[in-house]
Amino acid sequence: MSDSKQEPATEAQGSTDGSIHLDSVEKVYDPDGEHVVAVEDITMHIEPGEFVTVLGPSGCGKSTLLDCIAGFIEPTGGNIYVDGEIINGPSADRGVVFQENRLLPWKTIEENVNIGPKMRGDVETGRASQLLDRMGLDGTETQYPSELSGGMQQRAEIARLLANDPAIMLMDEPFSALDALTKEMLQEMLLEVWAEDNRTVLFITHDVEEALFLADRVLVMTAGPGRIKEIVDVDIERPRELSVMTTDHFTDLKDHVLHLIHEEAREAME
Amino acid sequence: MSAGQTVGDYLAAVGEHLETIPRPPRYVLKGLSIVGFLAVWWLLVELGVLGFDLITTPLEAVVALSGFVMGEPLTNGGESLYVHSYYTLYRVGIGTGMAVALGVPLGLLVGWSDWWDSYVGPALELLRPIPPVAWVPIALVAFSNDLLSIVWVVFIGAFFPILINTSEGVRQIESDYIKAVQSLGGDSWHLFRHVIIPAMIPSMATGIMIGIGIGWIAVVAAEMISGDFGIGYITYQAYRLMQTETVVVGIIILGTYGAVSSFAVAKLGEKLTPWTDGA
Numbered sequence: 417m418s419d420s421k422q423e424p425a426t427e428a429q430g431s432t433d434g435s436i437h438l439d440s441v442e443k444v445y446d447p448d449g450e451h452v453v454a455v456e457d458i459t460m461h462i463e464p465g466e467f468v469t470v471l472g473p474s475g476c477g478k479s480t481l482l483d484c485i486a487g488f489i490e491p492t493g494g495n496i497y498v499d500g501e502i503i504n505g506p507s508a509d510r511g512v513v514f515q516e517n518r519l520l521p522w523k524t525i526e527e528n529v530n531i532g533p534k535m536r537g538d539v540e541t542g543r544a545s546q547l548l549d550r551m552g553l554d555g556t557e558t559q560y561p562s563e564l565s566g567g568m569q570q571r572a573e574i575a576r577l578l579a580n581d582p583a584i585m586l587m588d589e590p591f592s593a594l595d596a597l598t599k600e601m602l603q604e605m606l607l608e609v610w611a612e613d614n615r616t617v618l619f620i621t622h623d624v625e626e627a628l629f630l631a632d633r634v635l636v637m638t639a640g641p642g643r644i645k646e647i648v649d650v651d652i653e654r655p656r657e658l659s660v661m662t663t664d665h666f667t668d669l670k671d672h673v674l675h676l677i678h679e680e681a682r683e684a685m686e
Numbered sequence: 687m688s689a690g691q692t693v694g695d696y697l698a699a700v701g702e703h704l705e706t707i708p709r710p711p712r713y714v715l716k717g718l719s720i721v722g723f724l725a726v727w728w729l730l731v732e733l734g735v736l737g738f739d740l741i742t743t744p745l746e747a748v749v750a751l752s753g754f755v756m757g758e759p760l761t762n763g764g765e766s767l768y769v770h771s772y773y774t775l776y777r778v779g780i781g782t783g784m785a786v787a788l789g790v791p792l793g794l795l796v797g798w799s800d801w802w803d804s805y806v807g808p809a810l811e812l813l814r815p816i817p818p819v820a821w822v823p824i825a826l827v828a829f830s831n832d833l834l835s836i837v838w839v840v841f842i843g844a845f846f847p848i849l850i851n852t853s854e855g856v857r858q859i860e861s862d863y864i865k866a867v868q869s870l871g872g873d874s875w876h877l878f879r880h881v882i883i884p885a886m887i888p889s890m891a892t893g894i895m896i897g898i899g900i901g902w903i904a905v906v907a908a909e910m911i912s913g914d915f916g917i918g919y920i921t922y923q924a925y926r927l928m929q930t931e932t933v934v935v936g937i938i939i940l941g942t943y944g945a946v947s948s949f950a951v952a953k954l955g956e957k958l959t960p961w962t963d964g965a
Contacts, residue, residue, distance in 0.1 A: 487869075488865050488868070506865070507871065508870055511869055512865065512866065512869040514865075516862065518865075520863060520866070520867075520880065522884035523880075523961075531870055532870040535870065560960075560961040561961075562961065577870075580871060586869075
């Protein structure tokens with residue numbers, strides 16, 4: 417269990433910018449003397465308010481990277497800076513949305529959304545309802561997570577994260593378990609929320625189209641050990657609609673990224 | 687039957703007719719099952735299968751039971767059903783209460799902390815396989831007091847299921863729930879309150895139900911071997927005095943208490959876990 421050596425950073429009232437700087441980040445696991453390198457040599461700077469997606473095959477360490485940035489695990493090499501300071505454990509300022517829905521099953525939706533403020537002793541009446549409304553979930557306050565559909569659960573998880581007003585949103589394949597239609601709806605919703613709040617977003621996915629549609633930049637990773645293959649600029653204008661995925665420019669980018677991934681796969685087989 | 691009808695045709699007609707009769711409601715079928723059980727019991731006694739002719743019939747048992755409920759002494763010159771029940775319930779209550787008070791916190795520690803699991807776990811594992819009833823003789827010697835030794839046996843019987851189920855309940859907590867609360871700004875205390883406790887309640891409740899069940903077994907055995915009051919004790923005394931109707935009544939009473947206590951714990955478990963309705 418990862419220990420916060422300081423008070424959990426709960427002053428998340430928009431007072432920080434949300435820049436992320438990764439400096440030669442490396443994570444090595446050593447179970448029974450087997451030196452397993454999950455990620456290595458990750459160096460990248462993310463500006464405040466940027467939307468960056470991390471794309472790569474299974475096993476490329478993208479979840480490990482997110483765990484490091486979230487503060488759940490410590491890198492074995494290099495440093496992670498947020499707003500110029502080395503991070504030290506999880507923080508309410510770096511909210512996380514998980515792939516499998518992780519709303520607390522024993523709390524109602526409203527209690528779930530309020531949990532961050534509640535732990536700070538700072539619950540505003542009506543704020544949970546406001547956030548749920550924003551995510552299209554009005555009326556679900558007194559329901560339990562198990563009563564909601566997958567898409568609704570993920571939206572509620574986003575609402576819960578937003579209740580802490582974090583500068584950074586870390587999302588680990590949040591839509592990959594959803595059907596295509598729900599996925600598209602949530603992608604558009606996420607972009608809306610991001611455009612309004614302008615938080616820094618780091619979004620992990622294995623879906624090339626999703627990665628390109630959402631991001632300002634796509635961090636393409638290799639597999640075993642996880643490394644940066646290339647950082648692809650997505651210079652498509654915003655606001656973006658789903659129809660953008662059929663444009664030539666988008667298709668070119670997609671081809672380029674697929675080429676990168678296939679190159680990697682070929683090398684891996686040799 | 688007319689001359690041309692075959693037996694087969696007749697049976698087929700009967701079968702078709704039966705199918706049109708609506709099926710009786712569930713509770714009727716369940717009631718039939720119980721009636722069937724009583725009928726078999728009565729039959730075994732009437733026919734004198736093996737030694738069954740010495741056992742009372744269901745009717746005799748009910749008559750005896752109603753007598754005792756009215757306050758008759760359970761054995762000649764002895765105490766009533768209520769006095770004996772008091773002793774037994776008292777012992778089970780204290781023993782199981784202690785088992786919960788010790789087993790739940792220890793379960794939390796062993797489930798959560800590697801240190802406790804490594805250093806305290808093995809010692810507990812040594813004691814766990816001992817059948818609770820086997821403790822009775824040594825308890826009688828070590829505690830030299832009937833109440834203490836009986837309570838000890840109940841305690842040791844109920845303790846281990848509670849400990850094991852609680853610790854498993856903690857171990858099985860999805861680590862992502864912990865991460866979620868941490869990333870929302872929670873410290874260890876928050877984790878404990880918002881994740882660990884709610885998550886382990888179902889397992890703990892199961893452990894307590896099992897623990898109470900074993901506690902009942904333990905108290906009856908302990909009372910039969912020692913003691914001078916209690917339903918277990920008097921059941922055994924009645925056996926030695928060949929008062930079989932009292933023996934049968936003893937079984938019925940113990941069964942009833944066991945069922946009620948299990949049911950109570952189950953209900954309590956349901957109340958504490960409102961999120962599991964029809965999930």
